[in-house]
Amino acid sequence: MGSYRDLVAHVTPEAHVNTALRRDPEPHEVTPSRALPKAVLFDMDGTLVDTEPYWIAAEQELTEAHGVTWTHEDALKLVGQQLIVSAGVLRDAGVPMAPADIVDWLIARVRDRLAAEVPWRPGVLPLLADLNAAGVPCAIVTMSYRNLAEAVAAGAPEDTFATIVAGDEVTRGKPDPEPYLTAAERLGVTAADCVAVEDSPVGITSALASGARTLGVEAVLPVEERPGLSRLRSLDGAGLDLLARLAAGEIVDEY
Numbered sequence: 001m002g003s004y005r006d007l008v009a010h011v012t013p014e015a016h017v018n019t020a021l022r023r024d025p026e027p028h029e030v031t032p033s034r035a036l037p038k039a040v041l042f043d044m045d046g047t048l049v050d051t052e053p054y055w056i057a058a059e060q061e062l063t064e065a066h067g068v069t070w071t072h073e074d075a076l077k078l079v080g081q082q083l084i085v086s087a088g089v090l091r092d093a094g095v096p097m098a099p100a101d102i103v104d105w106l107i108a109r110v111r112d113r114l115a116a117e118v119p120w121r122p123g124v125l126p127l128l129a130d131l132n133a134a135g136v137p138c139a140i141v142t143m144s145y146r147n148l149a150e151a152v153a154a155g156a157p158e159d160t161f162a163t164i165v166a167g168d169e170v171t172r173g174k175p176d177p178e179p180y181l182t183a184a185e186r187l188g189v190t191a192a193d194c195v196a197v198e199d200s201p202v203g204i205t206s207a208l209a210s211g212a213r214t215l216g217v218e219a220v221l222p223v224e225e226r227p228g229l230s231r232l233r234s235l236d237g238a239g240l241d242l243l244a245r246l247a248a249g250e251i252v253d254e255y
Contacts, residue, residue, distance in 0.1 A: 036136050036240060037247035038193035039162075041183045041212060044142035046199035046219035049152055050119040051110060052079060053220075058109035059090065062102070068094040079221055080200025082143045082173040083107075107148065114148075118155035121219070123236035128160050130240050137162035139183040141196070143173050162187060175202045180210035195246050197235070204229060213246045223255060231255035 045051045056075045063070035070093060078086040083106070087099035095102060131138055138161050142149050146166040153161045165183045172178045177191075184191040196207035199219035207214040208228060215230045216223035223231045230252040232238060245252060 034241075034244035034248050036134060036244050037195040037213065038189040039137045039139060039184065039187045039195075040131055040243060041139045041141050041180055041194050041196045041207070043196075043198045043200070043203045043207075044140050044144060044149055044152055046079070046121075047197055047203075047217060048121060048124055048140065050121050050219070051114070054110045054113045054119075055106065056220075058106045061109065062090065062095060062105060063093065066095050076221060079219075080143075080174065080202030082167060107145075111148065111151070114151050118152060120155075121217075122234050123238055125156070127235055127238055128156060131243075132157070132160060134240055136243075137187050139187060140164045140166075141179045141183045143167040143179070175205035175209070177206055177210035180207050180212055184210070184212070193247070195243050199223070213249070215246060215252075218255075225253070225255075 042048050045055070056072070059075055059078075060070060068090075070090075074093070078089060081089075083103050084099055087102035087106070090102050091097065091099055097105070128138060140149050140153060140161050140163075142165070144166060145168045146164060149164045149166045153164060163183060163186045165179050165186070167173055170176075170178045170182055180191055180194075180196055184194055187194075191210040191212045194212045196210070196212035196214045197217060198204045198207050198214060199217050200221060201224065204214060204216050204223070204226065208226065213230070214228065215232065216226075217232050217235055223229075225231070228251065230246055230250075232252070232254050242252060
């Protein structure tokens with residue numbers, strides 16, 4: 001599931017990613033008219049990569065194997081949640097497994113899919129290339145455990161991400177602001193000087209609460225209007241000038 005992030009199996013990033021899928025897009029020659037953010041903090045599932053369908057398919061496979069009724073609407077309710085929380089919901093729905101075992105099962109299915117393809121969201125790789133060329137550090141802030149996040153990072157051009165904050169590295173996961181505050185601290189900046197990019201309601205709540213300038217981008221759920229939240233349908237075509245506008249405090253709503 002998009003934010004099924006706990007208890008990742010112990011494997012190396014190389015086991016997750018087909019390195020032939022790595023792409024090194026050329027950065028655009030763009031000079032923003034305003035100062036860029038000190039850092040850009042990206043959620044992973046649904047924001048950087050389109051893995052939400054992987055998680056939903058894994059849930060469906062697991063529930064069908066145990067004769068449990070599980071609808072697409074049930075799956076959508078878990079988008080953005082910590083994996084161990086989602087596993088508890090699946091157990092309560094009738095899956096006769098311990099939550100930790102449910103997590104391991106789901107992670108294994110998603111890991112297998114990532115080994116075949118890292119499904120980058122539209123516009124992500126060009127934007128990452130632009131940020132890298134401009135010297136703006138980027139972070140992954142996810143409720144996935146580190147091994148799965150590293151698998152995704154390994155599919156990006158080298159040195160794209162300055163740090164990863166994963167679900168096994170925080171005490172309080174999203175919607176608490178701790179993950180985003182931790183990422184900013186590791187990068188030596190304040191969250192208020194960063195732009196956070198999210199797709200799920202839970203993740204958006206976390207990012208806004210941290211004080212980061214927050215951009216909501218639609219994935220499997222619509223991005224509802226909130227005070228202080230910028231919104232886009234897609235990162236396709238988003239560039240440095242947009243991020244500079246957000247860093248300056250402008251609310252951009254192209255939804």
